[in-house]
Each structure stands twice: as structure tokens, then as C-alpha cells.
Amino acid sequence: MIELAVNLVFQLLQMLLVIGLAPLLTGLVRKAKARLLRRKGPPLFQPYRDLARLARKEAVVADSASWLFRVAPYLVFASTWVAAALIPTFATGLLFSWSADLIAIIALLGSARFFLALAGLDVGTSFGGMGASREAMFASIAEPAMIVIVFSLALVAGSTQLSTVAAYMASPAVGLRVTLGMALIALVIVAVAENGRIPVDNPATHLELTMVHEAMILEYSGRHLALIELASMLKLLLYVSLIVCVFAPWGLAIADASIGDRLLGAGVYVVKLGVAGLMLAAFETSIAKMRVFRVPNFLGAALMLGFLGALLLFVSRSLK
Amino acid sequence: MNALALLLGGDAALIALSLVAIVAARAERGGAFVYAAAFALCSLLLAGGLDHLLGRHAPEGLALPIGLPWIGANFRLDALSAFFVAVVDLGAAAASLYAIGHGHHERDRERVLPFFPAFLAGMNLTLLADDAYTFLVAWEFMSLASWALVMAHHRKPGAAHAGYVYILMANFGALALLLAFALLAGPAGAYTFAAMRAGVVAPGAAGLVLILALVGAGSKAGLVPLHVWLPLAHPAAPSHVSALMSGVMTKVAVYAFVRVAFDLLGPPTWWWSVLALALGGITAVMGVLYALMQHDLKRLLAYHTVENIGIIFIGLGLALAFKAFDMPSVAALALTAGLLHAFNHSLFKSLLFFGAGAVQTATGERDMGRLGGLIHRMPLTAGVFLIGCVAISALPPFNGFVSEWLTFQAILLSPQLPSWGLKILTPAVGALLALSAALAAACFVKAFGITFLGRPRTPAAERASETDRFSLAAMFAFAALCLIAGVLPGLFIDALAPAANDLVGGRMPAQIGIEWLSIAPIAESRSSYNGLLVLLFIVTSAALAAAAIHRLASDAVRRAPAWDCGFPDPSPATQYTADSFAEPIRRVFGAFAFRARTRVDMPAPGDMRPAVVVVEMRDLVWDTLYLPVVAAVGNLSRRLNRLQFLTIRQYLSIVFAALVALLLVLAAWP
Numbered sequence: 001m002i003e004l005a006v007n008l009v010f011q012l013l014q015m016l017l018v019i020g021l022a023p024l025l026t027g028l029v030r031k032a033k034a035r036l037l038r039r040k041g042p043p044l045f046q047p048y049r050d051l052a053r054l055a056r057k058e059a060v061v062a063d064s065a066s067w068l069f070r071v072a073p074y075l076v077f078a079s080t081w082v083a084a085a086l087i088p089t090f091a092t093g094l095l096f097s098w099s100a101d102l103i104a105i106i107a108l109l110g111s112a113r114f115f116l117a118l119a120g121l122d123v124g125t126s127f128g129g130m131g132a133s134r135e136a137m138f139a140s141i142a143e144p145a146m147i148v149i150v151f152s153l154a155l156v157a158g159s160t161q162l163s164t165v166a167a168y169m170a171s172p173a174v175g176l177r178v179t180l181g182m183a184l185i186a187l188v189i190v191a192v193a194e195n196g197r198i199p200v201d202n203p204a205t206h207l208e209l210t211m212v213h214e215a216m217i218l219e220y221s222g223r224h225l226a227l228i229e230l231a232s233m234l235k236l237l238l239y240v241s242l243i244v245c246v247f248a249p250w251g252l253a254i255a256d257a258s259i260g261d262r263l264l265g266a267g268v269y270v271v272k273l274g275v276a277g278l279m280l281a282a283f284e285t286s287i288a289k290m291r292v293f294r295v296p297n298f299l300g301a302a303l304m305l306g307f308l309g310a311l312l313l314f315v316s317r318s319l320k
Numbered sequence: 321m322n323a324l325a326l327l328l329g330g331d332a333a334l335i336a337l338s339l340v341a342i343v344a345a346r347a348e349r350g351g352a353f354v355y356a357a358a359f360a361l362c363s364l365l366l367a368g369g370l371d372h373l374l375g376r377h378a379p380e381g382l383a384l385p386i387g388l389p390w391i392g393a394n395f396r397l398d399a400l401s402a403f404f405v406a407v408v409d410l411g412a413a414a415a416s417l418y419a420i421g422h423g424h425h426e427r428d429r430e431r432v433l434p435f436f437p438a439f440l441a442g443m444n445l446t447l448l449a450d451d452a453y454t455f456l457v458a459w460e461f462m463s464l465a466s467w468a469l470v471m472a473h474h475r476k477p478g479a480a481h482a483g484y485v486y487i488l489m490a491n492f493g494a495l496a497l498l499l500a501f502a503l504l505a506g507p508a509g510a511y512t513f514a515a516m517r518a519g520v521v522a523p524g525a526a527g528l529v530l531i532l533a534l535v536g537a538g539s540k541a542g543l544v545p546l547h548v549w550l551p552l553a554h555p556a557a558p559s560h561v562s563a564l565m566s567g568v569m570t571k572v573a574v575y576a577f578v579r580v581a582f583d584l585l586g587p588p589t590w591w592w593s594v595l596a597l598a599l600g601g602i603t604a605v606m607g608v609l610y611a612l613m614q615h616d617l618k619r620l621l622a623y624h625t626v627e628n629i630g631i632i633f634i635g636l637g638l639a640l641a642f643k644a645f646d647m648p649s650v651a652a653l654a655l656t657a658g659l660l661h662a663f664n665h666s667l668f669k670s671l672l673f674f675g676a677g678a679v680q681t682a683t684g685e686r687d688m689g690r691l692g693g694l695i696h697r698m699p700l701t702a703g704v705f706l707i708g709c710v711a712i713s714a715l716p717p718f719n720g721f722v723s724e725w726l727t728f729q730a731i732l733l734s735p736q737l738p739s740w741g742l743k744i745l746t747p748a749v750g751a752l753l754a755l756s757a758a759l760a761a762a763c764f765v766k767a768f769g770i771t772f773l774g775r776p777r778t779p780a781a782e783r784a785s786e787t788d789r790f791s792l793a794a795m796f797a798f799a800a801l802c803l804i805a806g807v808l809p810g811l812f813i814d815a816l817a818p819a820a821n822d823l824v825g826g827r828m829p830a831q832i833g834i835e836w837l838s839i840a841p842i843a844e845s846r847s848s849y850n851g852l853l854v855l856l857f858i859v860t861s862a863a864l865a866a867a868a869i870h871r872l873a874s875d876a877v878r879r880a881p882a883w884d885c886g887f888p889d890p891s892p893a894t895q896y897t898a899d900s901f902a903e904p905i906r907r908v909f910g911a912f913a914f915r916a917r918t919r920v921d922m923p924a925p926g927d928m929r930p931a932v933v934v935v936e937m938r939d940l941v942w943d944t945l946y947l948p949v950v951a952a953v954g955n956l957s958r959r960l961n962r963l964q965f966l967t968i969r970q971y972l973s974i975v976f977a978a979l980v981a982l983l984l985v986l987a988a989w990p
Contacts, residue, residue, distance in 0.1 A: 055869055058876035062883070064775050066695045068706075070877075078862035082854065099838065099850040099857075103728055104716055108854070110761055111715040117765045121896065124693065124774030125884040129896025132769065136762035137904035140755070147728070147754035151747060154732050160847040219883055222876075223869045296908045303751070310747045314735050 007095040010262065014094055015085040017266065018241070022084075022233040023047035025240065025277050032281035047233065051226045059222030062123045072119035073220065073227040079112040080231040084238040088245045090265035091253035092163040101160040102150045106143065109194070109238075112231065113139055120216030131215025134292060138200070138212065141299040142190050148306035149190070152183040153246060155313040162245070170249035182309035184247050189302035191239035193295065195232070198284045200295050212292075240276045241269075248272060323372040324380040324397040327405065327448060330365040334441035337361065338434050345430035351423045354433050358440060359416035362409045365444060369405030372397055376818055381450060381514075388453055391511050396450035399818035400583070403659065404447045404575045411568035411666045412440045414794045418674050419560040421790030425681050431472040432558055439465035439564065443572050451512040452501035456494065459576070463490040463540075466569060469561045470553045482552035489539050489549040497536035497576065500529045504584055516584045526585055530592045533580040534599070540573035542626045543633065544603040545941040550626060551610070555618035555686070559677025562618060566625040567670035571662050574632055581640060582655070582823040590644040590739050596637030597745055601752035604630030606941075608759040609913050612766065612905055613937065615898035616686050617676045620767055621669065624712070627756055628665040631727065632658045634749055638730045639824060641742055648826025650733050653841050655824055656816045657726035663812065664719040664805060668711040671798040672767075675705035678787035678795075679771060683780045688767070688898040693776040697784045700792055702772045707799040709764040711806065714757045717855040719805035722839070724757055725849055726813075729841045759905070766901045775892040807851040810839050899935075906935075914938055 027047045034041025061069065083105045086097060100108065113135065120132035154160045156179065157168035168174060193200045196213040203213070217228050245252060251268030253261040290298065337357050344350035371377075379398035387393040397405075419436070426432060442462030449455035467490065471483040503525050504516045521529060539546035554566045581588070581596075607626030614620040635658025642651035678701045679694060680686055695702040711718035731753070734746040776782040786792075805812055810831030817827040831839050838850040869875075882888045910916035914937040923929040966974075 052873075055873035058874055058878055060878050060880050060883075063879055063881055064693070065882075066773065067699075068695065068773065074862040074866055075858070077865055078858045081861050081865075082857040085857075096853060096857075098844060098848045099836070099853040100716070101847050101849060103725055104721075104849050104854065107714065107716050107721055107725075110713075110758075111710070114710065114713060114715055114761055114765060118769050118773060121765070121769035122695075122773040123882050123884075124892065124895045125882050126889065126894050126896065127884055129769075129774075129901065132765060133896060133901045134904055136765055136901070137908060140758045140762050140905060141908070143758035143761075144751055144754035147757075148747070148751050151732065151750060154847075155735060159845060160729070160732065161845065164845055218885065223873055227865060227869070293904075293907060307747065307751050310750075311744065314743045314747050315740075 004095075006259075010091065011085075011095040014089060014091075015081070017089060018084045018087075018234060018237055019081060019230070021270070021273065022230065022237040023051060025237050025273055026233045028274060028277040029236075029281050029284075032278050033285055036281060036285045051230055054221075054226035054229070055223045057222040059224050062219050064124050065122055065219070068115075069119055069122040069219070070224065072115045072122075073224040073231075075115045076112045076119075077227040077231040077234075079108045079115075080234045080238070083108040083112075084234045084241070086162070087238055087241045088163055088166045088252060089241050090269045091257060091262045092166045093254070093256065094163070097163040098161060102153070102162050102165070103147065103160055105162065106146050106150065109235070110139070110143060112235075116216055116228070119220075123219045125219065127215045127218050131212050131218070134212045135216060138193055138295060138299065141296055141303055142193050145186060145190050145299060145303040145306050148303065148310050149183045149186050151310040152179050152306060152313055155310065156180065162242075166245045166249050166252055167254050169246055170252050170254065179309040179312050180247070182305045182312075184243070186302040186306040186309070187243055187246075189298060189305075191243060192283075193299055193302075195236045195239060197280065199287050199290045200298065202289055237273070240273060240280075244269070244272045244276060322380050323368045323377065323402075324382050324395060324448070326368045327365055327397065327444065328382065328384075328395060330361050330368065331441045331444045331448075333361050334358065334437040334444070338436070338438040338441070341433040341437060342430070345433040351426065351429050351433060352420050354437065355416045355419040355423055358437050359413055359420065361437075362413035362416055362440065366406055366409035366413055369402045369409060372402040373399060373406055373815055373818070387457070391451060391453060393454045394450035394512050394514075395448045395454070396513070397448060399822050400575070400578065401447045403663075403816065403819050404571060405444065407571050407663050407666050408443050408447065408568050411564060411670050412443070414670060414674075414798055415560045415564050415568075417797075418563070418677070418791050418794035421788035421792075422560055422674075422677055422681065423558075424788065426558060428472055432469060432561070435465045435468040435472075436561070439469060439561070442466075443569060446572050447575055450514070452505060452516075453511050455576075456498060456501070459497065460494055462569065462572065463487075463494065466557075466561070466565055470557045472558060472561075473556070476556070478552070479556045482549070482556040486549045486553040489546065493536045493539035493546075495536075496532045496539070500532035500536060500580060503529045503532070504580075513579075513584060517586075521586065523589065527589065527592065529585055530581055530588075531595070533577055533585075534595060537573045537577035537580070538599070538633075540576070541570045541629045541633075542603075542607075543599050543629060544606045544626065545945050547603070547607070547626045548942055548946060551619050551622040554622035554625070555616065559618070559673055559680060562622070562677070563670040563673035566622055566673060567666045570625060570629055571666055574629070574636075574662050577633075578636065578659075578823070581636070582643070588640050588644040590641060590742065593637045593641035593644060594741055594745060596633050596640055597742075597749050600630045600633030600637050601749040602630070603627070603633065604756035605752050605759070606630075606913065608756045608763055609909055612759060612763045612902045613910070613914065615688050617679065617688050617691075617767065617771060618673070618686050620688075620763070621672050621676060624760070624763060625665075625669055627760060628661065628669070628712075630756065631724065631753065632661050632665070634658070634753055635661060635723075635727050635730065637749075638727070638734065638746070641734070641737055641739075641746075642730075643824045645737055645739070647736065648824050649828065650730065650736070651824040652817075652820040652826040652828050653726065653733070654730035655820050656813055656828055657723055657730055659816055659819065660726065660809075660812060661720075661723035664711070664723050664802075667798050667801050667805065668708045668720060671704065671708040671795055671802065672712065674791060674795045674798070675701055675708060678791055679784075682784040682787060683778075685778070685780055688770045690778045691771045691776070691781045692774045692892065692895065693772075693781060694784055695772040697782075698772075698786050701787055701795065704792075704795040704799040705772065706768055707802055709768045711802040713761040713764045715761065717803070717806045717851040717858070719802050719809070722806060722809040722849070722851065724753070726841060727753060729847055732847075733842070762905060766898060770896070770898045770901060774895045777892050777895070777897075803855075807855050808837060809849075809851060810834065810837055813839060910937065913940075915940065
């Protein structure tokens, strides 16, 4: 009984941790990008202030908007939050980690995208439609790429359960593998595209014709916008956590670890987030944005890499 | 009273009802009477099928002295037929309920009513048949009744063409099945399924039977490249019949394939699964790409049926592969995934066709480019249609996700297969499945977004009103089932266990006993999914967020004109349409799949011509496979036509030559 309670507390901690850290990660990336451009940049905690300010403002809703427009932000936020809470951040084998495996987590993000694209179409403006249509095109390649990456991971670890995968990756059994290298590159490409970072989309612009994510949410304001912004911050955190827990699982508290180990895991996790955020900022400042119809090629490379990695595993399984 | 007798009695009553309907169609409330009676009968049949399936009864057989005098008609009810009876009659009951309200608006009732119960009876009898003769008669009965329903509004443009292509393809498919059964029966002419099961077919002949079954059942189900009739015929029928044809009749075809490939044909060879997997993968992706290019709502749904048939065949193909290498428990997983997807598809596709029918009645339009904003005027229809869209896009926590998830799990077990061909094929099929799932989500963002969201594009869409009670009842029932099958998939997986056990000799672990009502296809450490918890988490966190923000921050709302970057356009024509929404995807995939070419004719400045964009797309399957056949037949008949205009002397010499040739053949015969 006590064990259940402790586990429940850690599960709740995980949910609060991801939502608490997500704006900080975004703030860090913004700050680091500004410093790399020799600007001063906004304070590290500016995203929290922005969110609080947005939440307190009244929401302006277009005349032609339906109930879906007002419900969608909550659904998008909830699906993303649940997905993010199911990724092992500081410990594996949390209480509910088995309720959805990696395929289900990807599908949860798919649900969030589905409703966001519908919200983009709801008001009936041309910008919203453009964003939704382009998002659908990106997703139609990014999602299969993600699934074939999952194939590779699942075959290496013998499970689609993310907790089991992470525990396996942390164990010495894993070794260095070509497949995992391909999966890492593919996963990074997908993560960059899914979060609308440069070179796929530019999170810092509003009035640019190539924009995707910002076009979909153009009509949102106030608390709805705050929720969607928070959801996209959570999504960035989610992808970083996913890459970190699979490819850099050092310090991760394995199931049934002591409380001290878990706290240590949490500390290590924050450090890893910071490093990943700095790397993302450096990456974004060093390249230019690509044309919208170059993105399918970029994502197609991820799909092919992931597929080759999986194929390698399928074939090499029999050689042993 | 045993369930089989009950089912046969119900089918006889349906046939009698179709005779009554000839008279009833002339009466004022005759339509409601016929549909209500069909609803009652289908509910009875559904109860019979469920009783057999859930009660885990032993197979029942029954021979009736009708049909050919020396064989009679054999019927049998086992777990597989009981499952499909449940799928068919659930869909049929809902379609009848829907039609009580929807049929009210129908013109040419006397062309629809008599054939509707006959169609239902034909599908049911096909599932119960236990000899090749009865099966083929019932199969053709089903085809002809549905053909008559497709031709109900035969004066509408395109309907006659649709009916013509349909009847040709149906005959072609029936011929393939006939040949398959002839090979199975062998020289002794063993027509009953029991004798075929006991008989041994030579390996070469067995492969041929499988190919013929794939062609025969696949042409009815809509496997690419045999799908060409489906997007023509399904939308041409009245909407409740479209729902039946797309949601239910394709499942009868799946049943035919499963019955032949898993039951009658004996142990499979590995290359059979290669055929089913490759066709399934291609069908899934091509089906959804075709669907994405449509702007007619019902045709989009029909093409999307093709995609789902592909997913079902991927599951069945994997099951064949695992069965061939004697891995019964994994084969059971793959087969369960395929069959569960057949059930799920019957739910959401029927639901979506009901919704499309409601939209058509309310606005008189099927073209999405002339709709829009219907969520304001048809809120309930929009709500259930949205649930159908989420479910069909394989998004949690609805049912479509569960069966696709199970299929992925089966694919992940395929490295254990010892065959090299399959080792390379299965990850490719897995990638195709993932691609089709992602494209399906795009397709249904488009279907829902363009039809129901945005601003109305025509006055018809602006004046629409909510549909009737009966239609709504049918749609709500199926929307609820989509959710239940999504959050409690264990119940449905366990119900399928006897069918899997009969066909592949193994079963998945029992799912009911697992903690928290999760499902775990192999072992929990390997993979598990809990739709109920996922739903609970989403609802709780959304409610939490809403409560926190409304309480702590602000809940003020102001209505204002749309912002649209400061340049709001007053005309609804500037919204994205079905075609413009799919344009990026057409650029990425269409150039390859449809040879899509876009020509832009932009007049020079000062020129008063309007600018024109022309998009050319080719249906490669039709152009490369069907047109040559059509051309050859036309060519041949033109040549033979000359024989009609000969003189009497020439006819006599032809007759004489034919006689001599026949005698020579007889003389040379050993």
C-alpha cells in the first residue's frame, strides 16, 4: 500500500516536473540563441511570465469559430501532457508507464496534431487552412519515420515499452550498433521537424508565408494561446527527453531504485536537458531555414535512415 | 432451439420481407415499416450470432433439402461465421435504424425497399453456407441485390456506369471463386466444405486456389488493383446502402478469403503470405492516396474503405506467414488484429457514411467544395462524425488505434520468421502501414475540416438543419461503440479467441484478467496498452487545466471578427478547399502515384484573361490494366461484327468447316 502511494507520488512528480521544466527549456534555448547572435536576449524565466500574462487576458474568439475552436486547446494540451508524462525522465518503471507504449505515445501526439489542424480550419481563414494543410503534409512523412524508428528500438530492446527500452539501453548489454546510430540521426531530424524548429519552421516569426505551426494558431489569443504555447513547449521537452532517455540513459533510476537514486536521476536529467537545449540553440543558429517543399526530402531522409536501420535488424537477426 | 436454425429462420424472414416490401413500397408509411422490420430481424440475427460466439458453443451444422437435389443445401455455424454474422448484423441493424429516418427523404422507394432485405439475407446466407454451391448462390444473390440498389437512382449521371462496372467486376470475382472451389473439390466433385477440409490439394493447385480466392474475394473487398468498381458503386447507392456496402459487404469478402485460405485449404506455404502482405501494403497506401485526392465526400469514404481492406489483409497475410512456419500464438495475434480491424472498420465506416448521408439530405450536396460550416447548423451530426474521423485515423483512445497497434505488434515479431523474403518484406509493409495511418489522419482532417468547419461556401450549406432522430440514434450508437471498443479492447480480443483457435490452432493470452483492463498481446514487459487509462488521463488533465485556468486566471471571452493577420477576407471562397488542402500532399506523393502535373496559365500584366490552374492526374491502375482490356474487347467485337453480314454461302461453308474441324479433333482424341 505504502509502495503504491510512493509510486503514485513519483508519477505525479513526473507530471509536475515535465510541465514545470518545459517553459524553462524553451527559455534556455531562446536565451542561448540570442547570446550566440550577440544579443542580450530575454530573461531565462520569460516564458513563464508570458504564459501567466496570456492566461490572465480575455480570450478573443472569432465570430465564425465553433465549440471545437474553444475545446481544441484543452485537448491538445492534455494529449501532449499525458504523452510527455509517460516518457521516462528521471526514472523508469513509474506507476503508469505501461499504460501506453512508444507507439501509443506517438499516436497521442498524433491526436494533438489532429485537433490543432482542425482548429486551424475552424475559423475559415486562408492562413489557418494553409497551416493545417502543410502540417498534414509534414506529419504524413514524420509519423511513419517515427514508427520505423520505433521498430528499430523495439527490435533492439525486445519491447515497445519505453521503460523497458530505456532500462535496456542503460544496461551494458546494448553496445555500439549501426542501427542505433541511424535511428538517432532519424530521430533528431523528426524531432526538429515536429517541433517546428529551424530549418523546417521558424518558431520566432509570425508573419512569414512559409510558416506552419504559427499559421494554424493565428486566431488564438488569451488562455487558449497560453495552453497551445505550453503544449508546444511540452512537446519540445518530450522529444528531448525521448532522445535523452534512449540514447543517453546515464543516471536514469531503474525501476525499484531507492528514493535517493531517483532524486539523483532528476538532477542528472535537468543537466541533460540543459546540454540538449544548448546544442539545439547552436544547431539552429548555424543553419538557414529551407523552402517548404524541401522539407519532405529532409524528412524522407529520416524515413529512409530509420527504415534501413530496421531492415538491418530484421536481416541480421537471423545471422546469430 | 439452436442458433443456426434461428439464423436461417431470420434469413428466410428477410427474404419474405423483401417480397412484402414490393407491396409495402406503395403504401404511405411502407418504408418505415420495412426498415423497422429489418431492424428487428437483424437485431435477432445479431443476438443469435453473439450467443454462439460468446457462449463458445460447438459448431452446428444443418442440411436442408433445397437447391440441387443431389446435394441439398448445407449450413454451418462456427466461431468464425458467428463473428462475421455479428459484424454484418450489427451494421445491418444500425443501417435499418438509420434508414427509418433517412429513408423518409428517399425518392424511388419501390426501387430500394424490395432489394434492401434481400441484400441483408444474401450476406447472412453467404456466411452460413457450408458447401460451394450454396455459398456461390448466396454470394451472387448478395451481389445482384446490391447491384440493384446501386442502380436505384439509375438516371443520375454516373450511376449507370457505376452499376455496369460493378456487375462486370462482381461476375469476374464470382468466376474466380467458382474456379477456386472447383479446384478444391477435386475430380470427385466434393462440394461440401467438410469434404474440402478433409481432402488434400496438390501444392501447385493449392497455390492456384489461394490466388483465385485472393482475386475473387479481393475484387469484392476492393484490393488494389481490383478496386476500380468500389469508389464508383458505393457512393452511387443511397447512403444507408453505401454504409452497408462499404462497412459490411466488404467484410463478407474478407470472410470468404479467411474461410478459403485458413480453413478449407489446409496448411499454408510461406509465399502465399507474401502475396497477401504485398497486396495489402500497396492497397493501404494507394487507397488512402486516392481518398486524399477526392472532393466528393462519399467517394472519399469509399476510397478510404480500400485503405482499410489493405490493413486487414496485412493482418491476415502476417497470420498466414506465422501459420506457415508453425507459430500458432503469434499467428493468432496477427489474425486477431486483422479480424478486429474488420469489426472496427465496420463500425466507423458505417458511422461516417451515415453522417455523409445526413449531410447530403440536409444540403443536397456531396461535393465538399460546396459545403463548410455545418458544425454550427448540424452540431450533433458533426460531433459523431468527428468521433468517426478520430477513430478511423487510428488515434487513441478510439478503436481504430487498437487494431493497428496489434498489427504493429505482430510486425515486430516477424524477425522470428525463418524466410528471407518475408524478413525484407515485413518491415517494408510496416512502413507502408505507418505511412497509410499518417495519411489517413490527414485525409480525415480534410474530410471533417472542409465539410463541417470554416464558413459555409454555398447558400445550401448555410441553410442546412440537423438530421432526424432515427439517424442520430444509429450514429450515436456506433460512436459509443467506437469508444467502448477503444477503451475496453480486451473484451473484443477475447471474443475472437475461439475463431483464432479454430483457424490457426493457437490463441492470444486471455486479456480480461490483466490488471487495470490493459491489453498485452504477448507479455506485459514487451508491450501493453490501456485505452481506458489513456482516456481517463486525457479527460482528467484537460479538466484540470480548464478548472485551473478558469478559476485562477480568466474565463472572459469576447467575440470579434476573425483576425487573419489583419486582412480578413469577407468571401468564404478564399478558404482552403478540399483540393487546396491536399495540394502539398499531391506535390509530394502525387507526382509518383498519379503522374500529377500542374499547369499554371498566368496572363501577363495588363492582360484581361483569367489565370487558370489545371491539374492533370492519371489513374494508373485504370490506364494500364483496364483500358487495354477494354480496348482489346472492343477491337475483338468489332472484328467479330463482320460475321453478321455474310452471305448464306459463306455461312454454310463456315458451318461445314466447323464440322470438319470438330470431327478431326474427335478423331485425334486419344
